[in-house]
Amino acid sequence: MRILVAPDKFAGTLTAVEAADAIAEGWNRTAPGDEVVAVPMADGGPGFVDVLHSSIGGELLAVTVQGPLGAAVPATFLRAGTTAYIESAQACGLALLPMADDGRTPEPGVAERASTYGVGELIAQALEAGARRIVVGLGGSGTNDGGAGMLAALGATSVPDEALTGGPLGLAGIEELDLDPVRQRIGDVSLVAASDVENPLLGLRGATNVFGAQKGISTDDAKLAADGALAQFADLADRRLADEKGSGAAGGLGYALRLLGGRREAGFDTVAEAVGLPDLVAGVDLVITGEGKLDWQSMSGKVVSGLAGLAGPAMRPCIAMAGAVQVGNRELRANGIEAAYSVVDMVGTDDAFAHPGRSLAAVAERVAKTWSR
Incomplete structure (x- = not known):
């Protein structure tokens, strides 16, 4: 499989670059044969x-x-x-x-x-x-x-x-x-x-x-x-x-x-154009995005919604990993996100904040068991 990993920053814990690296590291532990393309994202703010x-x-x-x-x-x-x-x-x-x-x-x-x-x-x-x-x-x-x-x-x-x-x-x-x-x-x-x-x-x-x-x-x-x-x-x-x-x-x-x-x-569009994101999305089997808190604001103009908006027309599934997920499955799917995984729910609040990179990698390792071929 070819995987695109394109998260925003996890505010207060990880930069977008660090988040992308952690997800790629965890994924490769489970599926070392997959090709993971890391493309950190931003919408104009810090990072x-x-x-x-x-x-x-x-x-x-x-x-x-x-x-x-x-x-x-x-x-x-x-x-x-x-x-x-x-x-x-x-x-x-x-x-x-x-x-x-x-x-x-x-x-x-x-x-x-x-x-x-x-x-x-x-x-x-x-x-x-x-x-x-x-x-x-x-x-x-x-x-x-x-x-x-x-x-x-x-x-x-x-x-x-x-x-x-x-x-x-x-x-x-x-x-x-x-x-x-x-x-x-x-x-x-x-x-x-x-x-x-x-x-x-x-x-x-x-x-x-x-x-x-x-x-x-x-x-x-x-x-x-x-x-x-x-x-x-x-x-x-x-x-x-x-x-x-x-x-x-x-x-x-x-x-x-x-x-x-x-x-x-739109800040997302600026970065997407600069890195050639539409072509990258079309060339992979799965799109992974994420941010610190996935909530209703994520569904409008943010990195997560932007990735989902590109993945849908390209017929590529899009999933998200976030520090916390505050959006229900119905709303996620209505916005083009197949599934979302919360770091806090999967590893606990203490570890999520004390060891954010390690915790995100652990979540990615587990998620790969479901999504990798």
């Missing part, structure tokens, strides 16, 4: 650059940029031909913010002053490296500034001067905005926002109201203030684009990229 590098090669360029609160942070971008791939979470991700006592959300008030300036610095570095197409992976952000910081790093100016770099709190006082320097700098370089998020920038379905709580913007007053600041910014920039699908991605980074003529692509 985006590493996944692409492992599949398509290219050159990883290390740089230092400004983090969301101003401190210098290390980052890398991938140059493959004339295309540069950037992972916005490396410059403005949740992991770069101080966490509250619950360990899951940033301290209250932090995201209101966090900036995407470092993302703009990454784009500037890609331009300096000669990129003619720049793909920015959006996901896992800890910012909510509408991409204003990114625009400032690329040359945008405002009145007052610091309005663009102070997060939504800074935007609340913005009076004037000039984006012409940025547009001239970008020129005819193609910009792509790679994200699975379709939310607009503003309103009940916008960046603040839907994603603000996970960034520590949780009170009604804080959400109202942040959304109002983004509206003030959009009124000066281009209110029409604020309503476009994906403008609310990564706290409004999607909106800022649209302001520069960028277009949105």
Whole structure:
């Protein structure tokens, strides 16, 4: 048999590369005669650059940029031909913010002053490296500034001067905005926002109201203030684009990229095209995907649903392995997934978290006894 192993990251425990390697290792213990093709996947969030590098090669360029609160942070971008791939979470991700006592959300008030300036610095570095197409992976952000910081790093100016770099709190006082320097700098370089998020920038379905709580913007007053600041910014920039699908991605980074003529692509589709995933699916007997938690969100725009969507028309069975499975068999099959296997259920919670790679390999070893010929 020929097996395609194409998981997303198992958030908090395994990168997509590590997950793919663990599944392949476990499968080979049971079925050493099978050919296992490991193709780690991502949808634009953390791991985006590493996944692409492992599949398509290219050159990883290390740089230092400004983090969301101003401190210098290390980052890398991938140059493959004339295309540069950037992972916005490396410059403005949740992991770069101080966490509250619950360990899951940033301290209250932090995201209101966090900036995407470092993302703009990454784009500037890609331009300096000669990129003619720049793909920015959006996901896992800890910012909510509408991409204003990114625009400032690329040359945008405002009145007052610091309005663009102070997060939504800074935007609340913005009076004037000039984006012409940025547009001239970008020129005819193609910009792509790679994200699975379709939310607009503003309103009940916008960046603040839907994603603000996970960034520590949780009170009604804080959400109202942040959304109002983004509206003030959009009124000066281009209110029409604020309503476009994906403008609310990564706290409004999607909106800022649209302001520069960028277009949105589903993050999964971006990676799938880069690695030639449709042809890979058509050339195997079984497709295996997975992620940390398989739930209802996995069924829309995520890696798992994307793999299932390719496997169905190709008449290839698709199964999933996940840290936890929270979707019933009926819903799984309705979405093109023949079966799903939970690491927690099969090896126990303690082992699943203490030894994630070993545990996932053990699950794959057992699953191969059912699916391998």
